[in-house]
Amino acid sequence: AQTVTQSQPEMSVQEAETVTLSCTYDTSENNYYLFWYKQPPSRQMILVIRQEAYKQQNATENRFSVNFQKAAKSFSLKISDSQLGDTAMYFCAFIDYGQNFVFGPGTRLSVLP
Amino acid sequence: GAVVSQHPSWVICKSGTSVKIECRSLDFQATTMFWYRQFPKQSLMLMATSNEGSKATYEQGVEKDKFLINHASLTLSTLTVTSAHPEDSSFYICSAEISTDTQYFGPGTRLTVL
Numbered sequence: 001a002q003t004v005t006q007s008q009p010e011m012s013v014q015e016a017e018t019v020t021l022s023c024t025y026d027t028s029e030n031n032y033y034l035f036w037y038k039q040p041p042s043r044q045m046i047l048v049i050r051q052e053a054y055k056q057q058n059a060t061e062n063r064f065s066v067n068f069q070k071a072a073k074s075f076s077l078k079i080s081d082s083q084l085g086d087t088a089m090y091f092c093a094f095i096d097y098g099q100n101f102v103f104g105p106g107t108r109l110s111v112l113p
Numbered sequence: 114g115a116v117v118s119q120h121p122s123w124v125i126c127k128s129g130t131s132v133k134i135e136c137r138s139l140d141f142q143a144t145t146m147f148w149y150r151q152f153p154k155q156s157l158m159l160m161a162t163s164n165e166g167s168k169a170t171y172e173q174g175v176e177k178d179k180f181l182i183n184h185a186s187l188t189l190s191t192l193t194v195t196s197a198h199p200e201d202s203s204f205y206i207c208s209a210e211i212s213t214d215t216q217y218f219g220p221g222t223r224l225t226v227l
Contacts, residue, residue: 033214043204045157045218052214091156095214100147103156 002027004094004104012110013082020067021077021107023092032096034068034075039106040088048090051075082111115141117209119219126197127227134192134222136207142187143209147216148180151204160205163190197226 003026013019025034036048051059051068058066063080079086092104116139126132136146144165149157161182162170169182179201181193190209194201202225208216 037218043151043206043221043223045206045208045221050214097213100159100162101157101208101216105156108154 002029002094002096002102004092004102006090006092006104006107008107009105010108010110012112013079014112015082015084017082018078018080019082019109021079021090021092021109023075023077023104025073025075025092025094025102025104027073027094027096029096032094034066035093035095035101036064036066036075036077037091037093037103038086038088039091040085045091049077079109084111084113087111115139115209115211115217117207117217117219119205119207119222121222122220123223123225125225125227128198129196132194132197132224134194134205134207134224136190136192136209136219138188138209138217141209141211143190143211144187145210146184146190147208147210148182148190148192149206149208151206151221153204157206160192194224197224199226202226 005024032053034051038046038048049061049064065078067076089106091106094102118137120135146163148160151157160175163182163184165184171177184190206221207219
């Protein structure tokens with residue numbers, strides 16, 4: 001069974017600084033997708049970034065980028081120029097063809113003024 | 114982007130009553146919708162996969178007679194918590210699949226059973 005691990009239950013970062021959230025996963029599949037979702041206090045799940053496993057190039061969305069290491073099964077999220085609105089729970093998630101989303105336990109990020 | 118709504122956003126009910134939660138895809142059709150449950154400060158747990166026109170597929174440990182799912186159309190799935198008890202109090206989130214690798218999440222429904 002696929003599993004997703006986020007080893008940092010909580011993190012904090014000063015506004016305007018950079019923070020990296022860790023995620024590792026376990027799968028025997030070769031083709032799959034990885035995601036980072038943000039859940040602010042409103043509880044709405046918001047897609048931050050997605051990565052297709054067959055693409056070597058790391059995905060980037062504005063201030064958000066990933067470091068995808070397929071061999072190591074690692075998928076970390078880097079947030080640059082952190083903003084107060086980035087304060088949220090961040091979930092790493094995995095899906096392969098024909099399966100359902102598997103979510104990690106989450107990392108609570110606090111951006112400090 | 115695609116929009117998924119849930120109704121109600123929060124509900125309080127007495128123990129023993131049934132509660133229905135609706136999940137709608139507003140601007141796209143979704144053959145498959147998913148229902149998740151989230152306990153405080155925990156991750157999302159998939160409860161069931163809802164397929165339009167067929168019976169839902171429940172995850173291990175989820176009582177299908179307790180959590181009735183109906184996917185009546187390509188834009189609507191409903192979750193009915195039957196004979197609710199305080200331990201059913203939770204945050205329920207639905208998502209609608211627009212493609213194999215893309216789901217859009219509803220805003221969630223907070224259920225409190227007294």
